[in-house]
Amino acid sequence: MSTLHLVFSRTGHKACRKRCQQYDTIVLLQDGVYAEIDGRSVFMLESDSIARGVHNRLENSTLISMDQLVELTSRHKPVVSWR
Amino acid sequence: MHNVRELIMKKLKLLLMLRRAPYDGVYVPEALDAALVAAAFEMRVSVLLLDDAVFALLTDQRADLIGRRTVGKLLRALPDYEIETLYVCADSLSSRSLQTSDSIIPVCLLSVGEQAELIGNHDLVWND
Numbered sequence: 001m002s003t004l005h006l007v008f009s010r011t012g013h014k015a016c017r018k019r020c021q022q023y024d025t026i027v028l029l030q031d032g033v034y035a036e037i038d039g040r041s042v043f044m045l046e047s048d049s050i051a052r053g054v055h056n057r058l059e060n061s062t063l064i065s066m067d068q069l070v071e072l073t074s075r076h077k078p079v080v081s082w083r
Numbered sequence: 084m085h086n087v088r089e090l091i092m093k094k095l096k097l098l099l100m101l102r103r104a105p106y107d108g109v110y111v112p113e114a115l116d117a118a119l120v121a122a123a124f125e126m127r128v129s130v131l132l133l134d135d136a137v138f139a140l141l142t143d144q145r146a147d148l149i150g151r152r153t154v155g156k157l158l159r160a161l162p163d164y165e166i167e168t169l170y171v172c173a174d175s176l177s178s179r180s181l182q183t184s185d186s187i188i189p190v191c192l193l194s195v196g197e198q199a200e201l202i203g204n205h206d207l208v209w210n211d
Contacts, residue, residue, distance in 0.1 A: 003202055083211060
């Protein structure tokens with residue numbers, strides 16, 4: 001199983017981005033949805049990104065529901081949170 | 084949710100990533116306490132210091148002056164609990180003008196790429 005990175009802030013994203021591998025999965029949530037993405041595709045939590053008005057800002061992002069996030073956590077190991 | 088007994092029986096590999104400055108709240112000493120407990124329960128524990136957490140390595144800390152526990156001393160206790168290797172982000176160290184010779188205990192320096200591999204090699208990762 002590959003690693004799932006949960007990114008909760010812009011600083012968290014900076015720290016995460018340097019330390020993730022090619023096939024890892026990244027999910028932006030809470031203030032992590034403000035992160036600047038460098039061409040890599042990411043998931044964003046739908047409610048957090050629509051609440052902050054950033055859901056149309058990132059080209060390579062896919063919005064996911066909380067249920068889909070739970071599904072992702074069950075299919076990855078380890079799960080790493082970046083605050 | 085993991086069953087505690089299951090975690091112990093499988094000798095799961097736990098990676099503890101510390102990113103905060105050593106006296107920013109109680110995050111670092113509390114996390115190190117957790118590492119010692121996990122190791123006492125025979126989990127295989129690794130500790131990685133990055134960003135401002137590398138300041139925990141400095142010698143001559145005197146946290147009693149601010150009413151705190153000295154984090155450097157806690158790091159020195161890690162080998163007693165069979166946490167033999169302390170991993171440190173090489174970039175975080177050099178960008179703060181620190182060297183391994185400034186460290187209170189021997190450390191293993193890792194590039195960011197090596198840290199990505201380290202993360203992938205563990206079952207559980209705690210990151211403050």
